[in-house]
Amino acid sequence: MVLGLVAVIVMVMASSSRPNHSTAYKMGNTSKQAGTIQPADDKSVVIQNYTFNPNPLKVKKGTTVTWTNTDTAKHNVEVDDGQPAGGPNGPLFGKNETYQFTFANAGIFKYHCSPHPYMHGSVEVTE
Secondary structure (H helix, E strand, O other): OHHHHHHHHHHHHHHHOOOOOOOOEEEOOEEEEOOEEOOOOOOEEEEEOOEEEOOOEEEEOOOEEEEEEOOOOOEOOEEOOOOOOOOOEOOOEOOOOEEEEEOOOOEEEEEEEOOEEEEEEEEEEEO
């Protein structure tokens, strides 16, 4: 009986010492919460689980935006038809690779990933 009580106490102590994985923490320049990678700053977009985050992104004219792909699939950033001139049209880039584009014109630039046309994002560029 004493041995059984000791076993229960050991199990309770072991389960209470496990880390809580639902809390937010920082890893390098990227914060992470519940499995979602957050952009490192207000000029970055993270591609994760076939989505662009944040969406929309708001920046000032002349800002260089960096898209970082965390998926295993290759993605790109391609401006939608009918958008203002001067939008992004990048090549396919793989996991942990980035694409950068400097917005020289103000406007709302809607974009997508051409191999995955259901992936949509937008950047609002202000003066």
